[in-house]
Amino acid sequence: xxxxxxxxxxFMKQRRMGLNDFIQRLATNSYACKHxxxxxxxxxxxPQDAELMNANPSPPSSPSQQINLGPxxxxxxxxxxxxxxxxIGKGSFGKVLLARHRSDDQFYAVKVLQKKAILKKKExxxxxxxxNVLLKNVKHPFLVGLHxxxxxxxxxxxxxxxxxxxxxxxxxxxxRCFLEPRARFYAAEIASALxxxxxxxxxxxxxxxxxxxxxxxxxxILTDFGLCKENIEPNGTTSTFCGTPEYLAPEVLHxxxxxxxxxxxxxxxxxxxxxxxxxxxxxRNTAExxxxxxxxxxxxxxxxxxxxxxxLEGLLQKDRTKRLGCTDDFIEIKNHVFFSPxxxxxxxxxxxxxxxxxxxTGPNDLRHFDPEFTDEPVPSxxxxxxxxxxxxxxxKEAAEAFVGFSYAPSMDSYL
Numbered sequence: 001x002x003x004x005x006x007x008x009x010x011f012m013k014q015r016r017m018g019l020n021d022f023i024q025r026l027a028t029n030s031y032a033c034k035h036x037x038x039x040x041x042x043x044x045x046x047p048q049d050a051e052l053m054n055a056n057p058s059p060p061s062s063p064s065q066q067i068n069l070g071p072x073x074x075x076x077x078x079x080x081x082x083x084x085x086x087x088i089g090k091g092s093f094g095k096v097l098l099a100r101h102r103s104d105d106q107f108y109a110v111k112v113l114q115k116k117a118i119l120k121k122k123e124x125x126x127x128x129x130x131x132n133v134l135l136k137n138v139k140h141p142f143l144v145g146l147h148x149x150x151x152x153x154x155x156x157x158x159x160x161x162x163x164x165x166x167x168x169x170x171x172x173x174x175x176r177c178f179l180e181p182r183a184r185f186y187a188a189e190i191a192s193a194l195x196x197x198x199x200x201x202x203x204x205x206x207x208x209x210x211x212x213x214x215x216x217x218x219x220x221i222l223t224d225f226g227l228c229k230e231n232i233e234p235n236g237t238t239s240t241f242c243g244t245p246e247y248l249a250p251e252v253l254h255x256x257x258x259x260x261x262x263x264x265x266x267x268x269x270x271x272x273x274x275x276x277x278x279x280x281x282x283x284r285n286t287a288e289x290x291x292x293x294x295x296x297x298x299x300x301x302x303x304x305x306x307x308x309x310x311x312l313e314g315l316l317q318k319d320r321t322k323r324l325g326c327t328d329d330f331i332e333i334k335n336h337v338f339f340s341p342x343x344x345x346x347x348x349x350x351x352x353x354x355x356x357x358x359x360x361t362g363p364n365d366l367r368h369f370d371p372e373f374t375d376e377p378v379p380s381x382x383x384x385x386x387x388x389x390x391x392x393x394x395x396k397e398a399a400e401a402f403v404g405f406s407y408a409p410s411m412d413s414y415l
Contacts, residue, residue, distance in 0.1 A: 077150035079157065079382065082110060087376045088164075088369050091224075093117045094155070097378060098162060098363070107363040108147065111158040112382055118156075141350055142193040144213070144223040163221045165214030165358035166368025168274075172209055176277045180308060181341075182355040183274040186212075187267065188342045189220035194263045195330025203259070207266035208247050209273065214368070218354030245286060246279040250294050250318045264325035264333065268315025275304055280316055294318070307338040 082099040089096035094113040101108065147159045168186065172178075178186070190212065197204055206224065213221040249265040272280040281292035298316050300309050314324030314336070325332050334344060346352050358368055366374050 077148060077157075077159075079152060079155075082108070084110070084378050084382050085364075086366060086369075087373045087378060088366070089373055090376075092121070095379070095382075097382065098164075098366070100363075107162045109160045109162045111160060113156040113158075115151075115154055115156060140193060140196045141348060142189045142220050142222055143196070144221050160223075161221070162363060163213045163215050163223070164360050164363065164365060164368060165216055165218060167210055167370075168212040168214065168220075168270075169209035170368060170370060171214070171356070172273065172277070178274045179355075180275065180305060183271060183308075184338065184341070185352070185355050186220055186274060187271045188339055188344075188347055190222065190270065191267060191330065191333045191339075192344070192348055193220070193222045194267065195333070198260050198263070198329055204263050204266075206247075207263060207270055209270060212270070214354075214356075214358055216358060216360045217350075218357050219350055245289065246282055248290075248293060249320070251320050253290060253294055259320065260329060261320045261323045261326050264315050264323055265320075267333070268312055271308075272312055272316065275308065276301065280312075305338075307336075307340075311336050311338040 081102055083102055084097045084099045086098045087095050088098050088109065089111075091111075091113075094111065094117070096109055096111045099108050099110040100106070144163065145161045147161070149156070149158050151157065190207070194204055194207070204222070207222075211222065211224045213223055215221050247266050247269045249262045252262060269279050280298060281289055281296060283289040283292060298313060300312060304312075311324070315333075317323040320326060324336065333339070343352070360368070
């Protein structure tokens with residue numbers, strides 16, 4: 001039990017690290033570097049831009065060509081419209097805050113990103129993807145909704161649905177694993193969201209319990225679209241090396257072209273983790289974990305149903321051309337016997353009562369957020385004018401890079 005606790009603690013710490021940080025650490029570990037698969041992965045020079053890790057990168061273009069986020073149609077929104085109450089999340093480029101709009105007292109999750117940090121890591125394209133994907137998702141019940149976006153000279157602001165039932169990661173941490181009916185319910189709602197994204201030719205690529213939220217009733221809400229890849233046709237592929245180490249599919253590790261079935265591998269990994277408490281090929285030794293993903297047969301303990309076993313074997317098939325979902329995508333998942341108790345129409349209409357109710361008392365109930373975030377003071381700069389450290393040249397560069405980021409929905413979308 002002590003070893004399991006140590007492994008879990010180590011696991012929780014590791015997965016908070018970004019992929020780039022992880023690779024840098026891996027590169028300095030002499031033992032890990034001797035492993036042939038690790039050496040193969042580290043043949044990639046440390047990337048400045050994840051999208052430039054493609055096998056055939058296109059020539060660099062000017063910032064204004066790289067990023068064109070559509071017409072700027074929300075010039076009136078500003079940070080001072082909000083009263084920023086609590087930090088509820090953190091990422092590489094900024095924070096997510098609980099905020100109340102001063103005019104209508106509505107609560108929102110406002111994601112505030114530092115342009116300087118984005119430009120430094122050349123991540124403008126991922127911000128474009130996140131914003132573009134958010135604009136397409138407003139109608140789906142299990143995807144977080146974007147109300148509008150705006151910018152100042154030094155920051156980008158996404159005004160999102162406020163979801164306070166907690167990360168699936170948080171609940172797994174507390175309960176270790178879920179009973180099969182609960183895991184089935186969550187997996188079905190996640191699959192529905194992924195199927196919808198695929199219908200828009202979007203591959204999600206970063207499914208993990210940290211990116212899966214529960215709403216106040218206990219339904220799944222998928223969030224964080226920064227690693228989404230747009231315009232992937234049913235038979236299309238991409239080759240960018242990205243994702244989270246524990247959930248990387250074999251084809252991604254092999255640096256081979258991959259397709260939308262990468263999301264079904266990740267669904268299998270998340271379902272496995274919900275049932276067993278750790279990802280399927282997890283090891284504290286990262287080189288060993290990568291070797292497990294690539295070479296170790298899937299091992300399933302006998303405490304799950306035959307239907308669950310069959311589904312996990314189909315989703316965690318190392319050969320993507322034989323993986324469940326490779327032919328008819330979401331239809332194959334939906335029709336699997338494991339999901340036979342699910343009425344999909346009722347599921348999408350949120351008519352199925354969730355197996356767990358977060359029991360939040362209202363927007364100010366933050367019990368399901370990690371105190372690591374909520375105990376942190378709200379930065380005074382969040383709603384202020386640009387930091388003086390951002391020089392005139394930087395402001396000009398940022399202005400060119402994020403042309404048209406601001407977005408306001410048409411009146412039709414409210415009807």
